[in-house]
C-alpha cells in the first residue's frame with residue numbers, strides 16, 4: 152500500500168512511560184525521527200506481555216516500517232513469528248536482552264563496576280542493594296559488575312544484603328524499612344527512581360543522606376538535580392541511546408542489506424550529593 156509506505160513510521164515500545172528514563176529515550180527517538188522524516192508511534196507496555204503483543208500486532212497492521220523494542224515482555228516466539236516472518240526490521244535495546252541484527256550497547260558490567268568502585272573509594276563495606284524481583288538481563292549484568300568489583304576488594308554482598316522491591320519510586324520508598332533494618336552505610340539502588348523513593352523514606356525516618364546512609368542510583372534522570380540531596384548516580388546516555396537506536400533502525404529500513412551495525416555507548420559516574428564517606 153503506497154500511501155501507508157510513504158508514511159515512514161517506526162513503532163517504539165518501552166516498558167514504562169512514567170519513568171523519565173524512558174521519556175528521555177523517547178526524546179532521542181523523536182529528534183532523530185524528525186531529522187530523518189519518520190514519525191514514531193510510541194507505546195508504554197507497562198510490563199504486560201499481552202498489552203505488548205497487542206501493540207505489536209496493531210503496529211504491524213498499520214504497516215510500520217520498523218520497530219524499536221526496549222521492553223522485555225515480548226517473547227522470542229513473538230519476535231520470530233511476528234517480526235521475522237513479516238520481514239520487519241527491528242532493534243532490541245535496554246531491558247530487552249534478545250538478539251537483533253543491529254544493536255546499541257551499553258556496558259552494564261562496567262556500570263556496576265563504576266558504582267561499586269565509587270562506594271569502595273568512600274570506604275563503604277556494609278552495602279545493600281535494592282533491586283526488582285525479576286531483573287531483566289541488563290540488570291543482571293549490572294549487578295554482576297557490582298558484586299564482582301566488591302568481591303575483588305574483599306567486600307561480600309550476601310543474599311540478605313539484597314532488598315527486593317518494584318523498580319519504581321514507590322518501590323524504593325517501600326524498601327525503606329528493610330534498609331533501615333539492615334543498617335548499611337551505603338545503598339546501591341539499581342535505578343534512580345528507586346533511589347529517589349528510598350531517599351524520601353529515609354528522610355521520613357530521620358535518617359540523613361549521605362551522613363548516615365549513602366544512596367547511589369543508576370540512570371541519571373532529569374529529576375536527580377531537583378531532589379535534596381541531589382542524587383549521585385551512574386549516567387546512562389539515554390537520549391543518545393534513543394537517537395542511535397533510531398539512526399540504526401532507519402539506516403536498516405532504507406538499506407536492508409547493510410552489514411550488522413553496532414554502537415557502544417559509555418556509562419560514567421555522575422557525582423552529586425547523596426553519597427559520602429563512611430563516618
Ligand code: RIB
Nearest residue numbers: 170172245246289342370
Ligand atoms: O530506570 C529504568 C531502568 O531500567 C534503567 O536502569 C534502564 O537501563 C532499564 O533497564
